[in-house]
Amino acid sequence: MRKPLMRLTFRQLQVFEAVCEARSYSRAADIMALTQPAVSLQVRQLEEVVGAPLFNYVNRTLYLTEAGEALRQTGRDLFARLGSLDMQLSNLRGALHGQLRLGVESSAQYLAPHLFSQFRSSHPQVDLALTVGNHARVLRRLTENREDVALMSGVPSGTDLEFLPLLDNAIVAVARPGHALAGRRGLSLRDLTTYPLLVREVGSGTRQACEDYLKQKRAHFAEQLEIGAFEAQREAVRAGLGLALLPRQAIRSDLAAGSLVELDVAELPLRRSWCVVQVRGKPLSPVAQAFVDYLRGQRSLINALGIALEPAAGAGPGVRPAAD
Incomplete structure (x- = not known):
């Protein structure tokens, strides 16, 4: 040197x-x-x-x-190693202590606090640094060693990533109350295509999954409006700018309150999985490893959490029970 x-x-x-x-x-x-x-x-x-x-x-x-x-x-590598050393020394003293750097895909931001809260009930001295972004940004931060693990869906194939599926992620079509399609039964995806579709920005995992699925089903929307954030997309649907394909759990409060309506579409929901993701071969910090181990060992509790987060059947106009 x-x-x-x-x-x-x-x-x-x-x-x-x-x-x-x-x-x-x-x-x-x-x-x-x-x-x-x-x-x-x-x-x-x-x-x-x-x-x-x-x-x-x-x-x-x-x-x-x-x-x-x-x-x-x-510098990042040095700080990460020092953080890991601090956690290891805490473990030797009999207490898990340190910070979990968690990257979260924006449409899963409703889920992450519940998962971490469950984990922290067993490890109260662990802190959380949570970063929310679209799929591409979270993936980039994970591979740059800026996050310990990430919560996302649609993990790319052929990458040096390991993932553990956690929860079903059902993507559904939604509209504002009073929309012409609200309350109609047995719709097809092609019935939706005469209306504007509100989509996320390039780099969104939900957008990519939906584009692939719509192409597979040969459902072409003549008009698409790009909305650069999940919250803005949800608000744009409420404002009547068009329809959207959104994770059901991420809009559960809107469905329950009746501010959004889930459309009854035969080809939906599109089902994916929320996964906890890490870089293959990268040693995790004691805190991150404990978090992954906790999620792996608490599958029944996490499944119960997913059910609890689902909107109740009939909670709002046009809402239907989750498909089995």
């Missing part, structure tokens, strides 16, 4: 990571409770140690150089 690298400090790496996250020296200074000159000084000292620039400015935007990318990955 080059001797200058021995002068690296964890504080410098913390400041550097804050700049990487914020893409701004001033915002990083706010995050770290430092002055902007202090942040700039720490980065300059790091560049002297590394012997190369860490950032480039292009059109007033901050970008990592190749050396910066390498340093950032090394």
Whole structure:
């Protein structure tokens, strides 16, 4: 190892990571409770140690150089190892202690707190850092070692990922109350295609699954409106902008309240599974391993949770019992 690298400090790496996250020296200074000159000084000292620039400015935007990318990955690895050491030392003292970094696909954000709450009842000293994003973002963060494990559906085949199916994820067609299709029985997917379909942004797992399924069923929607977030998509259906294909459990409160109506479509629900996902071959921290082991050993409890989260039959206009 080059001797200058021995002068690296964890504080410098913390400041550097804050700049990487914020893409701004001033915002990083706010995050770290430092002055902007202090942040700039720490980065300059790091560049002297590394012997190369860490950032480039292009059109007033901050970008990592190749050396910066390498340093950032090394910093993340170091912090992850230190976190794992802290957890291991806690285990030796007889208590599981540390933080679970959990990435959650946006349409599963209703489920994650319930799963973690069950786990934390047995391990009260474990904290949670939960990041919500679309399928592509959660997958990217997991492979970049920014999450310990992830909760998602539709795990890509041929990837270096291991997954454990947890719960059924039923995707259904929904509309606003009073829609022309609400209350009609025995609809087909093609009956829906004369109305606008509200879809998520590219990178959404639900969107990709639905597009593949609609193509398989030869149901082509002439008009599609792209909505960039799950909450906005749900609100757009309420506003009458069109129909949507959404996970039933994620909209259970809307169905129960009658603010959304599940349409009776013969080819639906489209069934997938929510899975807990980890990178194959990557050692998990004690906390993350305990979380995965807990989920693996509590399948009946998790299934009961899924049933409890389902809307009751007849809870709202047009709502029908879950298919067996």
